[in-house]
Amino acid sequence: MxxxxxxMDQFFAAVEQRDNPELKGKPIAVGHDAERGVVSTASYEARRFGVHSAQSIQVAKRLCPQLIIVEPHxxxxxxxxxxxxxxxxxxxxxxxxxxxxxxxxxxxxxxxxxxxxxxxxxxxxxxxxxxxxxxxxxxxxxxxxxxxxxxxxxxxxxxxxxxxxRALDFISQLKVEKIWGVGQKTAEKMHFMGIFTGADLRSQSQQRLTEVFGKMGQVFYNFARGIDNRPVISEWERKSVSCEQTFEKDISDQSAAIIELYHTVLELERRIAKNEFEGRTLTLKIKFQDFQQITRSITVEHILHTKDDILPLAKQLLRQIEFHSHPIRLLGLGVSNQRGETEDEKTRWIELELEFEDWPDSQL
Incomplete structure (x- = not known):
């Protein structure tokens, strides 16, 4: 094969610099300039100061005082x-x-x-x-x-x-952080095990990697050997519909949480209708003030189509979470589990690309 x-290189930032010549050669970050705003893309001029995607806008501005924040288009x-x-x-x-x-x-x-x-x-x-x-x-x-x-x-x-x-030699020199699927926490765990490069990863047994990393252990075992049999898939079946929102201020009040939950349900209802999606499992995603993240799910026999189907279940899931002393930073809802899915697919929270132009309150 x-x-x-x-x-694309610095895609959002590059489009903004192309369309506005005054921005060329300047440090810019695409994102919403708010207390909870997040950098979506930083230009290479901004990256020299340590600005990067998924970083807080406020942190980015401290790193680069001359940073220009550009609203996304x-x-x-x-x-x-x-x-x-x-x-x-x-x-x-x-x-x-x-x-x-x-x-x-x-x-x-x-x-x-x-x-x-x-x-x-x-x-x-x-x-x-x-x-x-x-x-x-x-x-x-x-x-x-x-x-x-x-x-x-x-x-x-x-x-x-x-x-x-040359693949095996290339992988041998590769830092594990560069390997697909190795995030910060996984990298830290690998470093604790003495795994810093692809060669180190290849020295681990399949059994050991599976014991520590679960199903991803098999993936890492294969990747270290240059094995990846996944085809390029031009057509895929949507597994879930979801939306989420990061709040300007953390929420610890129950009435405020219910109001935000209601608005999220309405957005989810709109997306379900737009995608003609049929699912039976509702998942609530919560990220707390300290960035700890949890999910709670419930599966029912009937299809979740409307606000009247979803809102009572969403409230039921929210009641399972203690947030009065642990304020909420982000709230999300997703519907999954179509007929015929496996048990793994039923419980998996799948984050799809959000249609941001229709969801202006999302913090990028």
Whole structure:
């Protein structure tokens, strides 16, 4: 299999700088400038000061006093994303979108009959620049895991190929933080076990990794050996519909929590109708003031369609949570569990890409 991973460079920030020449060369962060605002994307000029995505806007401004906060324009980003996919489809229809600004392409058999994946990646990068004025980075390899890592390797405007013959050597030198699925907590656990590189990870037995990391242990075991058999999936079935909101001020009052819960239910009802989704499991997601996060779920026999179906269950789940002395920072609701799903799928909280232009209160 020949896989290309295309990832736009500083996408939201790049679009803003392209559309507003006064922002070019300046440190900007795309996000909502509020007490609880979060950086969605930072320009490379801002990143030199330590500003990065998912960071508090207030922290970002302290790190970079000259930082310019730009409100997001999601319709523009969607329009550019549509341009990207039009280019992708000139080469293959096996396209798996990851977000607005990145996707996997299976070019094993491609429409132009180009033999080398690297040549396709070069063409795509050039056409993206000619069409949008923006740069993209691309990774080429024989599987999704390595193509993803390769696209991050020489950002911005990079192109990296990881050949099968060199894959194990490449992975051996890789820091575990770069491995797909290894977040901060997992990395800390791995470091405690003496695992710092791909080579260290490869030295661990399958049994040991599974004991410590559960199902992900098998994934890490395979990744360390360059094994990733996941296909590029161009069509997928929606597993859940969800929405969430971060509050400007933490909530510890029951009446305030019920009001916010009600508004979240209304938004969830709208999204269920828009996506024609049928699910039976409602999941409440709560993030507290100290960033501790919990979920509570309930499954019923009937389809959850309307506010009248969802609100009583949401209130029931909220009553299970003590938040008077543990204020709530974020509240989210999701519906999942379609007919025929496995038990694992019923209980999994799946966060999908939010349609932000329709959810202005979300803190990015």
């Amino acid at each position: 020949k896989v290309i991973h295309v990832d 999601f319709q523009r980003y969607k329009e550019v994303s549509a341009q990207l996919h039009k280019i992708f489809h000139d080469y293959t229809d096996l396209i798996e979108p990851i977000s607005l600004d990145e996707a996997f392409l299976d070019v094993t058999i491609n429409k132009k009959g180009i033999e080398l994946g690297v040549d396709i990646a070069k063409e795509i990068k050039q056409r993206i620049f000619e069409t949008t004025g923006l740069t993209a980075s691309a990774g080429v390899s024989y599987c999704k895991f390595l193509a993803k890592i390769a696209s991050d390797w020489r950002k911005p405007d990079g192109l990296t190929v990881i050949h099968p013959d």
